[in-house]
Amino acid sequence: MLSLHQLTCFLAAYEHRSLTRAAEELGYAQPSVSEQIRNLEKSLGVPLFRRVGRGVVPTTAADTFRPHAEKVLAAADDAQRAVTSIKSFETGTIRFGMFGVARLYGGAGLVADVLERYPGVRVELVGRHSRDVQEDLRRGRLEAAMIAVAGLASEGMAVTPIARDELVYISADPERLKAPVTAKRLADATLVMPESTYRDVDSARIVLRRMLHEAGLNPKTRIEVEDVETAVELVGRGLADSVTQKGVAVQLLPRLAPKAGWVPLRPRVYDTLAIVHRAGATLSPAARLMIELATQRIQAIIPPA
Amino acid sequence: MLSLHQLTCFLAAYEHRSLTRAAEELGYAQPSVSEQIRNLEKSLGVPLFRRVGRGVVPTTAADTFRPHAEKVLAAADDAQRAVTSIKSFETGTIRFGMFGVARLYGGAGLVADVLERYPGVRVELVGRHSRDVQEDLRRGRLEAAMIAVAGLASEGMAVTPIARDELVYISADPERLKAPVTAKRLADATLVMPESTYRDVDSARIVLRRMLHEAGLNPKTRIEVEDVETAVELVGRGLADSVTQKGVAVQLLPRLAPKAGWVPLRPRVYDTLAIVHRAGATLSPAARLMIELATQRIQAIIPPA
DNA sequence: CATATGCATAGGCATCACCTATGGATCAGA
DNA sequence: TCTGATCCATAGGTGATGCCTATGCATATG
Numbered sequence: 001m002l003s004l005h006q007l008t009c010f011l012a013a014y015e016h017r018s019l020t021r022a023a024e025e026l027g028y029a030q031p032s033v034s035e036q037i038r039n040l041e042k043s044l045g046v047p048l049f050r051r052v053g054r055g056v057v058p059t060t061a062a063d064t065f066r067p068h069a070e071k072v073l074a075a076a077d078d079a080q081r082a083v084t085s086i087k088s089f090e091t092g093t094i095r096f097g098m099f100g101v102a103r104l105y106g107g108a109g110l111v112a113d114v115l116e117r118y119p120g121v122r123v124e125l126v127g128r129h130s131r132d133v134q135e136d137l138r139r140g141r142l143e144a145a146m147i148a149v150a151g152l153a154s155e156g157m158a159v160t161p162i163a164r165d166e167l168v169y170i171s172a173d174p175e176r177l178k179a180p181v182t183a184k185r186l187a188d189a190t191l192v193m194p195e196s197t198y199r200d201v202d203s204a205r206i207v208l209r210r211m212l213h214e215a216g217l218n219p220k221t222r223i224e225v226e227d228v229e230t231a232v233e234l235v236g237r238g239l240a241d242s243v244t245q246k247g248v249a250v251q252l253l254p255r256l257a258p259k260a261g262w263v264p265l266r267p268r269v270y271d272t273l274a275i276v277h278r279a280g281a282t283l284s285p286a287a288r289l290m291i292e293l294a295t296q297r298i299q300a301i302i303p304p305a
Numbered sequence: 306m307l308s309l310h311q312l313t314c315f316l317a318a319y320e321h322r323s324l325t326r327a328a329e330e331l332g333y334a335q336p337s338v339s340e341q342i343r344n345l346e347k348s349l350g351v352p353l354f355r356r357v358g359r360g361v362v363p364t365t366a367a368d369t370f371r372p373h374a375e376k377v378l379a380a381a382d383d384a385q386r387a388v389t390s391i392k393s394f395e396t397g398t399i400r401f402g403m404f405g406v407a408r409l410y411g412g413a414g415l416v417a418d419v420l421e422r423y424p425g426v427r428v429e430l431v432g433r434h435s436r437d438v439q440e441d442l443r444r445g446r447l448e449a450a451m452i453a454v455a456g457l458a459s460e461g462m463a464v465t466p467i468a469r470d471e472l473v474y475i476s477a478d479p480e481r482l483k484a485p486v487t488a489k490r491l492a493d494a495t496l497v498m499p500e501s502t503y504r505d506v507d508s509a510r511i512v513l514r515r516m517l518h519e520a521g522l523n524p525k526t527r528i529e530v531e532d533v534e535t536a537v538e539l540v541g542r543g544l545a546d547s548v549t550q551k552g553v554a555v556q557l558l559p560r561l562a563p564k565a566g567w568v569p570l571r572p573r574v575y576d577t578l579a580i581v582h583r584a585g586a587t588l589s590p591a592a593r594l595m596i597e598l599a600t601q602r603i604q605a606i607i608p609p610a
Numbered sequence: 611c612a613t614a615t616g617c618a619t620a621g622g623c624a625t626c627a628c629c630t631a632t633g634g635a636t637c638a639g640a
Numbered sequence: 641t642c643t644g645a646t647c648c649a650t651a652g653g654t655g656a657t658g659c660c661t662a663t664g665c666a667t668a669t670g
Contacts, residue, residue, distance in 0.1 A: 358637075
């Protein structure tokens with residue numbers, strides 16, 4: 001079986017035309033190098049050196065073999081360097097899970113942060129929705145993620161809360177923003193809600209359902225849309241009201257629904273943003289980097305949990 | 306320490322996304338592959354797979370590492386193939402020692418034989434004179450050679466006689482070719498001899514000196530030249546006579562000295578052509594090939610020893 | 611001819627690669 | 641929800657391998 005070590009010994013011996021000299025260079029005893037060369041010759045089936053009393057002389061087979069051996073070692077070096085540069089974020093890909101509305105909390109800025117600090121890296125922010133991200137985490141396709149969690153209990157996962165994002169009521173009707181919105185008023189409102197595909201598993205929905213359920217009420221949503229922007233725009237046109245994360249309201253209302261405003265719920269309810277990864281896993285430097293940066297950004301917008 | 310074996314295991318595991326499957330493909334037990342991967346990760350300092358309950362999932366580091374690993378193994382394959390093709394004479398260099406006048410015995414045809422049978426090989430016929438060739442053999446720069454030897458004794462060398470090349474007297478004067486030339490007549494003749502640089506070690510000279518010495522005579526050479534062709538031309542012009550190998554006479558006289566002819570010496574003396582290599586050495590296939598072909602060619606011209 | 615140099619061999623020790631057996635975690639199906 | 645199957649990790653044992661020191665043999669050098 002060919003080995004890199006044999007190639008190293010071969011090249012040293014070839015260059016020095018001496019096993020003893022090669023052994024010195026490599027820091028081994030002479031018989032060790034001798035053995036490596038012998039094994040290499042055996043596995044190749046061709047003598048590489050003629051033992052001529054004092055010193056060794058490469059055969060033409062060795063002449064032919066040498067550039068190939070050098071290429072192999074160079075490739076091996078390359079491979080190691082590639083990984084080393086990953087460790088120091090000089091290159092490689094950083095894949096991090098984030099829920100869909102993460103971009104509203106500065107997802108683009110987060111990516112920019114990473115790219116600026118580490119010009120060589122690729123960044124992937126994956127996961128349209130917390131639900132998908134959780135699935136990816138469970139399957140091991142993702143190492144870590146920042147997602148919204150309704151409850152803190154998640155099977156086999158380590159969940160580290162980062163921030164509490166309050167859910168607020170948004171409306172284009174100033175009348176409805178004069179006082180905090182109770183469960184009863186919420187149940188009576190005409191609501192547009194995003195994440196229609198994930199209506200059953202969306203953490204904001206779960207929190208709201210829980211709130212209404214405690215008041216003995218059933219939620220009924222008038223309009224279901226897929227993305228938050230659309231929901232906010234509909235609110236801006238006065239076609240419906242909605243409930244969304246305060247961070248989202250702050251980010252989107254001025255742009256998409258200038259006439260609309262927001263008011264807290266009563267009682268106040270919160271969505272929890274958390275770092276999630278498999279319980280017991282040792283996080284890679286890349287993951288830790290993303291967690292640190294993402295946490296900073298989030299907490300700059302909404303208060304820590 | 307990085308090893309090719311680790312890379313093989315890594316690639317198998319990467320492709321199958323399973324250590325068990327990789328082990329099956331490679332014909333090992335599962336823990337063996339597991340250990341190789343673990344060692345590879347340790348030596349790289351980066352985890353390559355996330356162990357996720359059932360199965361393993363490559364990290365982005367593994368994604369980056371994979372093409373490099375493939376390149377290393379491909380280069381290693383190349384290296385081995387290169388040597389294999391040397392063994393079967395598909396490529397590589399065949400270096401063989403031959404004395405200077407070998408070309409007169411079909412040296413060019415010998416090279417042509419090799420090139421025709423093995424289109425990929427390079428051929429080197431080295432050694433201007435037997436003396437140089439012997440030195441190269443002694444130093445290990447040559448594996449084997451066909452040379453002219455005066456005596457059969459050569460320190461530490463295995464000498465296999467191939468052919469006996471008779472030394473003959475050549476002259477442009479028909480009178481001097483009527484009868485075999487004795488030592489006495491030889492001592493009286495005006496002679497031109499080649500190989501002036503090697504006059505002391507040239508085997509033909511040695512044989513002649515021996516012959517004259519036994520007759521109580523001293524050799525005196527009128528003209529010294531370096532190459533055989535010049536000597537033969539001078540004979541052709543009648544300026545001197547010479548002694549040369551019968552094979553040379555047959556090859557060169559018609560071309561360079563049409564009016565000259567040759568006659569045996571009395572007693573007859575012979576130069577010996579022999580295969581020479583270091584005693585106890587195992588000859589490579591390339592060397593054996595050259596020996597076989599060279600022997601055929603020589604024996605087609607002059608009788609076997 | 612004596613000495614120095616360089617490779618091969620022998621013998622011993624530590625490490626490594628591989629094996630089997632087993633335990634823990636997860637996934638699929640009853 | 642429980643059970644069996646699957647898959648990885650760990651443990652412990654065995655043989656091979658790598659490396660060492662000591663030594664012998666051949667060759668080059670003064």
